[in-house]
Amino acid sequence: MLRLYLRPVSLSTYALAIILCIMARAAIPAEVAIVLSEKGGVYSEVADEMRRQLAAETKVSLHDTATLSSLEGSKPDFLVAVGAKAAQALAARPAPTPLLVTLLPRTAFEQLVAGRRRGDRPMSAIFLDQPFARQLNLIRLALPSAKRIGILLGADPHPHFYELNIAAMERQLHIQALQVEKGQDIAWTLQRLLPDIDLLLALPEPAVFNAGTIQMILLSAYRQQIPMIGFSAAYTRAGAILSLHTTPQQIAHQAGDMLRIALSSGRLPAPQPPREYQVSTNPHVARSLGLAIESEQRLLQRLQSME
Amino acid sequence: MLANKPSTRFARLILAQLALLSTSVSLAQIPGEPSERDFLEDLPVVLSASRLVQPLADAPGAVTIIDRDLIKASGAREVVDLLRLVPGFQVGTAYFSTPAVAYHGLADEYSRHVQVLVDGRSVYSPYFLGSITWNSLRLSLDDIERIEVLRGSNSAAYGANAFMGVINIITRPASLSQGARLSTTHGNQGISDQVLRYGGKLGAMDYRITAGKRSDSGFENFNDSRKLEYVAFRGDLRLNPRDELQLHVGASRNSNGAGFAGSQGDPLRTPEEGGHHLHAVWKRALGPDEELSVSAYHMHDAAQEDYIVRAGPLYANVDADRQMRRSHLELQHIFRLNPAARVVWGFEQRHESVASKLMFDTTDRLSIRLRRLFGNLEWRLAPMLLLNAGAMLEKHSITGTDLAPRLMLNFQPLPGQTLRLGATTAYRTPSLAEERADVKYYVANAPVVVPKYLARGGLQPERIRSSELSYLGEFPSIGLTADVRLFHENVSHIIDKTGNPANFLNRWGALLRGHESQLRWKPTPDTLVLLNHSRVRIESEDQRNVDSAPRRSTMLFLSQKLPLGLQLSLAHYWISEYQWLGWSDFLPKHRRLDVRLGLPFQSGPVKGELAFVTQNAQDPYSEFRADYVFKRRTFATLSLEF
Numbered sequence: 028m029l030r031l032y033l034r035p036v037s038l039s040t041y042a043l044a045i046i047l048c049i050m051a052r053a054a055i056p057a058e059v060a061i062v063l064s065e066k067g068g069v070y071s072e073v074a075d076e077m078r079r080q081l082a083a084e085t086k087v088s089l090h091d092t093a094t095l096s097s098l099e100g101s102k103p104d105f106l107v108a109v110g111a112k113a114a115q116a117l118a119a120r121p122a123p124t125p126l127l128v129t130l131l132p133r134t135a136f137e138q139l140v141a142g143r144r145r146g147d148r149p150m151s152a153i154f155l156d157q158p159f160a161r162q163l164n165l166i167r168l169a170l171p172s173a174k175r176i177g178i179l180l181g182a183d184p185h186p187h188f189y190e191l192n193i194a195a196m197e198r199q200l201h202i203q204a205l206q207v208e209k210g211q212d213i214a215w216t217l218q219r220l221l222p223d224i225d226l227l228l229a230l231p232e233p234a235v236f237n238a239g240t241i242q243m244i245l246l247s248a249y250r251q252q253i254p255m256i257g258f259s260a261a262y263t264r265a266g267a268i269l270s271l272h273t274t275p276q277q278i279a280h281q282a283g284d285m286l287r288i289a290l291s292s293g294r295l296p297a298p299q300p301p302r303e304y305q306v307s308t309n310p311h312v313a314r315s316l317g318l319a320i321e322s323e324q325r326l327l328q329r330l331q332s333m334e
Numbered sequence: 335m336l337a338n339k340p341s342t343r344f345a346r347l348i349l350a351q352l353a354l355l356s357t358s359v360s361l362a363q364i365p366g367e368p369s370e371r372d373f374l375e376d377l378p379v380v381l382s383a384s385r386l387v388q389p390l391a392d393a394p395g396a397v398t399i400i401d402r403d404l405i406k407a408s409g410a411r412e413v414v415d416l417l418r419l420v421p422g423f424q425v426g427t428a429y430f431s432t433p434a435v436a437y438h439g440l441a442d443e444y445s446r447h448v449q450v451l452v453d454g455r456s457v458y459s460p461y462f463l464g465s466i467t468w469n470s471l472r473l474s475l476d477d478i479e480r481i482e483v484l485r486g487s488n489s490a491a492y493g494a495n496a497f498m499g500v501i502n503i504i505t506r507p508a509s510l511s512q513g514a515r516l517s518t519t520h521g522n523q524g525i526s527d528q529v530l531r532y533g534g535k536l537g538a539m540d541y542r543i544t545a546g547k548r549s550d551s552g553f554e555n556f557n558d559s560r561k562l563e564y565v566a567f568r569g570d571l572r573l574n575p576r577d578e579l580q581l582h583v584g585a586s587r588n589s590n591g592a593g594f595a596g597s598q599g600d601p602l603r604t605p606e607e608g609g610h611h612l613h614a615v616w617k618r619a620l621g622p623d624e625e626l627s628v629s630a631y632h633m634h635d636a637a638q639e640d641y642i643v644r645a646g647p648l649y650a651n652v653d654a655d656r657q658m659r660r661s662h663l664e665l666q667h668i669f670r671l672n673p674a675a676r677v678v679w680g681f682e683q684r685h686e687s688v689a690s691k692l693m694f695d696t697t698d699r700l701s702i703r704l705r706r707l708f709g710n711l712e713w714r715l716a717p718m719l720l721l722n723a724g725a726m727l728e729k730h731s732i733t734g735t736d737l738a739p740r741l742m743l744n745f746q747p748l749p750g751q752t753l754r755l756g757a758t759t760a761y762r763t764p765s766l767a768e769e770r771a772d773v774k775y776y777v778a779n780a781p782v783v784v785p786k787y788l789a790r791g792g793l794q795p796e797r798i799r800s801s802e803l804s805y806l807g808e809f810p811s812i813g814l815t816a817d818v819r820l821f822h823e824n825v826s827h828i829i830d831k832t833g834n835p836a837n838f839l840n841r842w843g844a845l846l847r848g849h850e851s852q853l854r855w856k857p858t859p860d861t862l863v864l865l866n867h868s869r870v871r872i873e874s875e876d877q878r879n880v881d882s883a884p885r886r887s888t889m890l891f892l893s894q895k896l897p898l899g900l901q902l903s904l905a906h907y908w909i910s911e912y913q914w915l916g917w918s919d920f921l922p923k924h925r926r927l928d929v930r931l932g933l934p935f936q937s938g939p940v941k942g943e944l945a946f947v948t949q950n951a952q953d954p955y956s957e958f959r960a961d962y963v964f965k966r967r968t969f970a971t972l973s974l975e976f
Contacts (some may be wrong), residue, residue, distance in 0.1 A: 066774055075778055084916075111369040155373045214512060222859065231372040242572065243509040245380040250479070250510075259373045261575075264622055266381030272373065307821040311623050315386040317810065319749070 050325060056086045057290045060103035062117055063091040064110025064281055073109050073130060073279045080283020085290065093114045094268065105289055106148075111135045118142075118150070125149040125295050129282045130275060132156055132231050134253075137296065151295040153281050156231060157258065157271050158300045159187070159194040164333050165271050165306065166256065169320050170226060177224030177253070178204040179217060179244075181234035194222035213240055218249050227255040229262060241265055254316055263307040269320065271330075306330065345965045346681045351873065376575045379619030383668040384627060387482075391752040392712070394722035394742035395488065395656045396804055397850060400481040407862065407893040407903040409930030409947035410850065411519070411527065411969070413471060413503065415482070416594055419484045419891065421850040421866035423485050424884060425958040426914065427688040427964075429549075430592040433468050433560045434914060434958060436848050437498045439484065439883025440825065442916030443958070447762065449488075449496040452503045454664070455631050457614050458495050460686050460702065462656050462693065464765035470609050471503070472584035474529040474546050476973075477517065479506040485850070486821065489760030489801045490724040490740035493682070493706055497762040497798060498823075505582075508533055508540035508570045512685035521947075521969025524551030539571040557591035557602050577618050582631075585610035598644040605654070609635030617785065623676065624669040632661045643775060650775035656690040657699075671711075688766050690961045695772040702766065703731040710740075715933065720744040728761075732769055733795050733907040736761045750808040757802075768829050768838040769793055785835035794840050800826045813856035828879070829946060844874035846883075859889055860895035881920070884912040901932040914958055924955035926964075 061077065063070035070091075078087045090097050092113055106126045108114040114128040118139045126148050128136060133154040140150060166173060176195065180188070190203065195202045205220045207213050213235060221227075227248050229236050236244070245266040248255050257267035281302045289295045305327045313320045320326070344450035390397060400408075410416045414433040414591045417423045428434040428443030435445040444465035450457045452471055459467040481503050488496040519527035526549050533542040545565045550559030565587035571579040593601045613631035613881045620626060639654035647831065666680035684704040689772040691697055710724030725739040773787035804819040828842040850868035857863075866889040872880050883887030893903035906926040932945040949967040957964050 082558070083552040111367070130370045132370065132372060134368045137369075138367075155370060157879055186539075211496075212512070231368055233368055233372050236372070238375060241377050242380045242507070246507055246510055249381055259377075261375065264379040265379055277376070306851070309381075309622055311383070312381050312390055314392070315381075317389055317808070 045074075056084050058086040058088070058101070058103040059105050059107060059286060059290075060088045060090060060098060060101060061107045061109060062095065062098070062113040063089070064112035065109075066091045066093070069275045070109045070130070073275045076276050076279030076319050077283050078285070080280060081286060096119075105286060105295070107286070109116055111334060114139055116154075118147075121147070123148055125151075125289070126283060127285060127289070127295055128152045130155060133300075133332050134231075136205065137186065142241050147169065149295055150298075151285070152298040153278055153285065154300050155273065155278070155297070157273070157304060158298060159191045159275070160197075161300075161304070161330065161334070162228065162256070162271055163194050163198050163200055165229070165326065165330050166200070166226065166270070168329050168333075169308075169326055170318065172252075173225035174199070175203050175223060175225045177203050177220050177227045178202055179213070179220060179227070179232075180206045181232045182203055182207060182209045183234075185230070185232070196231075207235055214243055214247065217244060217290075221248060221251045221253055222255060226268075227253055229255060229257050229267065231258055249312075249316075252316055254312070254318060260305075260307050266312055267309065268316065268318065269306060269308040269326070270310050271306055273304045273306060277303040277305075278300060347739050349847075352717065362749045378572055378578070379622070381624040382617060382619045382753075383623050384617065384666075385840055387480075389807055390817070391746060391750075391808065392720055392744060392814070394710070394712075394724070394740065394744075394756065395754070395802070396485040396817055396850075396852075398483040398485060400483070402479065404862070404864075404893075405475050405478060405481075407901060407930065408891075408905065409485075409928055409945070409949070410475060411466070411525070411904065411947075413473075413475070413478075413501075414468060415949075416475075416481060417501070417551070419889065420485070420865065421852050421864070421868045421887075421889070422485055422870070423483075424887070424909075424912070427553070427962060428916070428918070429558070431552045431560045431590050432465075434913075435466065436883070438821075438823065438848075439872055439912070440498075440828065440844060440879055441882065441916065442914055442918070443589070444916075445880045446495070446765070447498040448501060449499070449595050450501045450503065451492070451493050453505055453580070453609060453613065453635070454629050455582070456495065456524075456662070459635060459658055460660075460688055460766055461635075461656055461690065461812070461842045462765070462767050464495075464767075467609075467635060469562055469588045469607065470584075470586060470633070471613070472566045472586050472611070473503070473505060474517075474544050475529065476531065476568065477505050477511070477542070477544055477568075478604065479504045479510075483821065486802060487760035488740075488757045489728075489738035489821075490758055491708060491710060493708075493726060493728060494730070494736070494738075494761050494763045494795065497760050497796065505568060506542075508542040508568050511542045512540070512783065515973065516975075517971060517973035519969050519971040521967060523554075523965075523967055524549065525969045527971075531680050537568075538573075539569050541567065541569040543567045543738050552591065554965065556962070557593055557595065558862055559591045560588065561590070562586065562588040565611070566899065570610075576620070580613075580615040580617070582613040582615075583737070584609070593641070599610065599643050601643065603639065603641045605637050607637040607874060609633065610659075614879075616941035620669070625667070627666045629664045629666070630662065632659070634659050639922070645784075648777045648778050650784070652692060652775065654690070654692045655694070656688070657892040658686070660684065660686045660690050664755070674714040676712045677709065680707075682706040682708070692773060693771055694768050695774060698768055701731075705729045705949070711920075718746050722745065722756075728763075730763050732766075733761075733763050733793070736795060750810070752806040752808075754802065754804045754806065758800055760800070762798075764793040764829055764838070771836075771838070787831070787837075789838050793829060793838060794827045796825065796827050796840070798826075813858075815854045816851065817853075818849060818851040830876075842874055842879055843874045844872055844876075844879045847871050847873075862891070862893040864889070864891035866890075878913070878915055881911075881913045882915055884910040884923075886910040899934045901930075901934075903930045903932075904928070918958050919956070919960040921956050921958075922967055924953065927951045940976045942972065945971045945973075947971070 061074045108128040111131040133156045136152040207216045254268035257270035259272045263270040384786045415650040426434045434443045444463045446464040450466045484500040488500045515531040517529045529546040531544040548563040566584040569581040593603045595965040611633035615629045617627040636657045662684045664682045668678045687699040689699045706728045713721045722742040729735045740758035743752040769787040771787040775784040800823040802821045809814040823846040826843045827840040830841040847868040853865040855863040870883045888908040890906045909927040910923045928949045930947045934943045954965045
C-alpha cells in the first residue's frame with residue numbers, strides 16, 4: 028500500500044523535478060565571453076554593438092588578450108574573438124567552448140583552422156573579405172568596359188586564386204595576375220602588369236598592399252590611367268576609384284545574429300563572408316581618369332539587387 | 335657666393351614647418367601576416383586634390399600634355415626640344431646657345447612672355463629683360479613625370495609672367511624612380527651628355543638624386559659651345575597618412591661661349607654661370623577633395639663675365655658679373671564649397687634682388703617685392719555647364735597693383751564633347767632693366783663715358799586681353815582627342831627700346847588672331863599620331879611685331895612600336911617664314927624632320943635601351959639668325975636601368 032501510495036508521489040516528484048530542471052535551465056542566463064585583440068578602439072566598438080544585438084538576459088563578459096586569465100573559472104556557452112590576435116590566443120587554448128571569430132581576413136581564419144586537431148573546439152567565423160562574386164559584380168556594374176582585371180600577388184601562392192578565376196570566367200572577365208617573386212621589386216612587377224590590364228584589383232595581401240607601398244602603386248597605376256579597386260574606405264580616400272567593404276559595426280550586427288542562432292540551436296552556423304557591405308567611390312579620381320561612375324547609393328542598390 | 339641671409343631664414347622656415355608637423359609618426363605596417371589591420375588601417379591620401387590631373391574637358395583653357403612616353407619617343411635632348419610639339423609655340427636657338435621660346439610671336443631671345451615652373455618653382459630670371467633660365471631647370475628628361483603646357487594667358491592662376499602661357503613641369507615622385515639609371519649620349523657637333531641617377535629609401539623618405547652633364551659645340555663657326563653640369567635631389571617624406579613633405583635641392587653651373595670673332599663691341603668670352611635652389615613643399619590632405627599646401631623656395635643664380643670692348647683706340651672694361659636671388663612663399667588651399675563648386679585660393683609672397691654693375695651702374699642690390707592673392711571657383715552650373723571664374727590680385731613694388739581676371743565657360747552637351755568660351759586679362763610687369771637700366775661704358779684710356787641704356791622708368795605693364803572659343807572632342811573608343819582653339823588676343827603697352835642711349839617705352843599694340851588645332855590619335859597601344867596646325871595673324875603698327883610669328887606651322891608626329899620592342903618615331907615640321915624680335919634675321923619657311931629609333935633590351939636585372947636620333951634629317955635651315963644654320967644632328971643614347 029505504502030509502495031502504491033508512494034509511487035505516484037515519487038513519479039510526480041520526478042516529473043516536477045524534471046520540469047523544474049528544464050525551467051531552471053531556461054532561467055540560467057546564457058553566457059557569451061567576448062575577447063578583444065586589444066582593449067578600446069574599433070574592437071570595443073564591435074563588442075558594444077554585439078552586446079546591443081544580444082537579448083538583454085544574455086550574460087556578456089568582456090576580456091582582451093592581455094587579460095585572458097580572467098576567463099578562468101567562467102563557463103561561457105560561446106566565445107567570440109574580435110580580431111586575429113584574439114582568435115589566435117583563443118584557438119591556442121584547449122577547451123570545448125565553441126568559438127566565433129570576427130573581424131579578421133579569411134586567410135587568417137583558414138590558417139587557424141589548418142592547425143586544428145580532432146577534439147579541438149568548434150569554430151566559425153565572419154570574414155572581413157568580400158566574396159569574389161560580389162567584387163566582380165561591382166566591377167561589372169561600375170566599370171562595364173573593364174574586362175582585364177589585374178591582380179598583384181605576394182610570393183606565396185594565393186589560396187583563393189583558383190576561386191577568383193572561376194568567378195571571373197563566369198562573368199566573362201579575365202584575370203591577369205603577376206606574382207611578386209621573393210626579392211623582386213613590387214614596382215618592377217607592377218610595371219609589367221599595368222600595360223595589360225584595365226583595372227587593378229587590390230587584394231588584402233599585406234606583403235604587397237600596405238601603407239608603405241600604396242603610394243607607389245597608386246601613382247604608377249594612375250600614371251597609366253588604370254583605376255584601382257580597394258577593399259576599405261581608406262583605399263578610396265587614398266585614391267582607389269572605388270572600394271567594397273564592410274564596417275566593423277556591420278560585422279557586429281552579423282555576429283549578434285549568428286550568436287542568437289547559436290544560443291537557440293546550441294551550434295554555430297558555418298563560417299561566412301560579410302552579409303552587409305558598403306560601396307565607397309572617389310568621384311574626383313574617376314573624373315580625372317575620364318570615367319563616369321554612379322553614386323555610392325545607386326551602386327550599392329544595384330549590387331544588392333543582384334544577390 | 336652663397337646667399338647667406340635668405341638661406342638661413344629659409345632653413346629656419348623649414349625647421350619651423352617640420353616642428354609644426356611633429357604629429358603622429360608614419361603608420362607603415364610591417365608586411366607580414368594578414369590581419370584586420372589590412373582592412374582597418376588608415377592610408378595616406380595619395381591621389382590628393384593637387385595631384386589629380388584635371389580632365390581636359392574641365393580645364394579653363396587649352397592644354398597640351400607631354401607625358402613620359404612622348405618625351406621618350408620624341409628623341410628630345412632637353413626640355414625646349416619638347417616645346418616644338420606644342421601648337422602655337424616657336425622654338426629656336428638664339429645668341430650663345432640661348433634657347434628662344436615663344437607662343438604667338440612678339441618675342442626676342444629672352445622668352446619673357448611664358449612662365450616656366452618646375453614643381454611650382456619659377457625659373458624666370460629677373461636679370462636683364464627678364465627671361466627663362468633654361469640652364470637652371472636642373473633636371474634630366476627622365477626625371478619628368480609630365481609637362482602641362484597651358485596655351486594662352488594664364489595670369490589669373492600663375493601671375494604676371496604667365497602672359498601668353500605656362501609650361502608646368504612636374505617631376506616624378508621619388509617612389510617611382512627607384513634604383514640606378516645611367517645614360518650616355520654621343521653625337522656629332524660635339525654632343526656629349528651623361529646622366530646618372532639613383533633612387534632609394536632613407537627611413538620613411540623616398541629620394542632620388544640625379545647628376546648630369548650636357549655639352550655640345552653649338553652652331554658651326556660660332557663661339558657658342560655649351561657645357562652644363564647639374565645635380566638635383568628630390569625627397570618625398572610621408573609624415574603621416576595626411577601630411578607629406580617634398581624637398582627639392584639643386585645646383586648647376588654652365589659655361590657657354592659668347593661673343594663674335596673679330597668683334598670689338600662683343601668680343602669672344604666664356605661667361606661662367608651657376609646657381610642653386612632649395613624648395614620645400616608641405617601638403618596636408620584634409621579630405622579627398624581638400625588640401626592645404628605650403629611651398630617655399632629660395633634660389634640664387636650668379637654669373638661671372640668680364641671682358642673688354644673696344645672702339646678704335648679706345649677701350650672699356652666691362653664688369654658683367656651678376657647675381658640674382660629669389661625667396662618665395664606660397665600658401666594654397668583647395669576645397670569643395672558644395673557638391674557643385676570647388677575653390678582654389680592662395681597667397682604668395684616673393685622677394686627678388688638683382689645686383690649687376692653693368693646693368694644698373696651700381697654695386698647695390700635692387701629688389702622687388704611681390705604679393706599675390708589668387709582664387710579660382712570651378713562651379714558646375716548645370717550638368718552640361720562648368721564655369722571657371724578666377725582672378726589674381728598682384729601688388730608689385732615697381733608697377734603697383736593689378737587685377738588679372740579670367741572667365742571660362744565649358745559647355746559639355748554630350749560626353750566627350752566640350753565647347754569652351756572664355757576671356758581673360760593679363761599683365762606682364764616690366765623687368766628691372768626695362769625700368770631702371772643704366773648701362774654705360776667707362777672708357778679706360780680716356781675721360782669718356784659712353785651711355786648705352788638709360789631707362790627713365792614709369793613704365794606700365796604690358797597688357798593682354800584675350801578671348802577664345804574652342805572645341806575639345808574626346809573619342810576614347812577610337813583613341814582620338816581633338817582640340818581646336820580660336821583666339822583673339824589684344825596686346826597693348828608692348829615695351830620696346832628706342833633712342834640712344836636706349837630708353838624703354840610702352841610703344842606698341844598688337845592684335846593676334848588665328849586658330850590652332852591639336853589632334854592626338856592612339857588607335858592601338860603601339861601607335862601614336864599627333865597632328866598640330868596653327869595659324870597666327872598679327873596686326874600691329876610695328877612691322878617687326880607683324881612678322882614675329884610664323885603665319886602657318888604644322889607638325890606631324892608618328893610613333894610606332896615594331897616587333898622585338900623596337901620603337902620608331904618621326905616628327906615632321908613645316909614652319910612658314912618669320913623673324914624674331916631683337917637682332918634676328920628674316921627666316922625663310924623651312925621644314926624639319928626628326929627621326930628616332932629605340933631598341934630596348936634586357937639582360938637579367940639590367941634593363942636598357944639604345945636609341946638613335948637624327949634631328950633635322952633633311953636640308954639645313956636657319957634658326958634666329960640667317961647664319962645660325964641648323965645642320966643634321968645625329969646622336970645615340972645608351973641608357974641602363976638596374
